[in-house]
Amino acid sequence: MYIKGTLKKDKRTKNLVNRLKPGDIALIAHKDLDEVAALSLAEKKVSCIINIDETISGRYPNQGPSILLEANIPMFETANSKIFNLIKEGETIEIIDNSIVHKGENIGDCELLDENRVKQLLQISYENIEIELESFIENTLEYAKKEKGLVTGKIPIPKTKTSFKNKHALVVIRGKDYKADLEAIRSYISEMHPILIGVDGGGDALLDFGYIPHMVVGDMDSISDKCLRETGEIIVHAYPDGRAPGLERVKKLGLEATVFPAPGTSEDIAFLLAYGNGADLIVAVGTHTNMIDFLEKGRPGMSSTFLVRLKVGNKLVDAKGVNKLYHSSFKLKYVIGIAIAALIPIGVITLRHPLFREIMRLFGIRIKMNLGF
DSSP: OOOEEEEEESSHHHHHGGGGTTTTTEEOOSSSSEEEEEHHHHTOSEEEEEEOOSSSSSSSSSHHHHHHHHTOOOEEEEETTTTTHHHHHEEEEETTTTTEEEEEEEEOOOOOOOOOHHHHHHHHHHHHHHHHHHHHHHHHHHHHHHHHTTTTTTSOOOOOSSBBTEEEEEEEOOOHHHHHHHHHHHHHHHHHHOOEETTTHHHHHHOOOOOOEEEEEOOOOSSOOHHHHHHEEEEEEEEESSOHHHHHHHHHHHHOOOEEOSOHHHHOOOEEEEHHBSSEEEEEEEEOHHHHHHHTOOOOOHHHHHHHHHHHHHEEOOTGGGGOOOOOOOOOOHHHHHHHHHHHHHHHHHHHHHHHHHHHHHHHHHHHHTTTT
């Protein structure tokens, strides 16, 4: 196999995606490549990816590699992590068979993850999933005891400038199938006009669909400057001790923000903000709700999510996967049926009209004359 292209690199795939162009070679350090990252790489139409970490470690069956296989994007792994610093971004490299070549020099070997190899590694992952599940459950229960203050009133929920009274809230997270689900509920958004909350990159997801978020929530590591400037309110998720790395970025843009120190995920505190500020209903898109979702985010448990859903569950409607419930399609038989139904009353009215009767009587006389009657 021979591939040549411009190298773009980043140890955080979600940061790299914003700089990629079609045909680029993506150099990443992404253990257990997740589905959302793989979809974003596929959308950029990269010529291939080179991973200096394990694309499938065998801990659990991550679906990112399968998505790249379907998109016909070759995946390579290299054990030589030093190549990350050997090549500058924007330089041209070549992959010749199993060699990475830079300026005519072989700088490292790589292995192609073809369909058979991916299937083999995923089979190992499925065999190990029960071990991972046991660890995940133990971690979740252990941290649930420590983080119960998140839902028992010990952690105060900030009062927002945005009014939620007598309104629905739509919380958008850039998770699995978020685009299809957001498309599926467009009519709901148009009809109910919910408060739009973007969780980090979820704010940009709303912008992509033509909506301006009323509020963005998160640590501000995967949201664009444009979204921060356009949104109505910014809530920075801070560590429980008050440290808020994302606040500095907001201040550099000359913007104001409210800091919410709390354990758990930004997704969790978005639900708590909507619930605590009086939303009638909370609709969620792109949520993380199962073990693989959390493992793909690098979280070994889901204690805060478990607790928050216990609290807000009576108001929460999870729209994850709603696009799979019903697929609207244009069917000719329905159009014909509607047309016939519409023509029946028109026909009845026409037949009963005096003018139509007179025309038909004269038409009958004309026929008789032509036939010699």
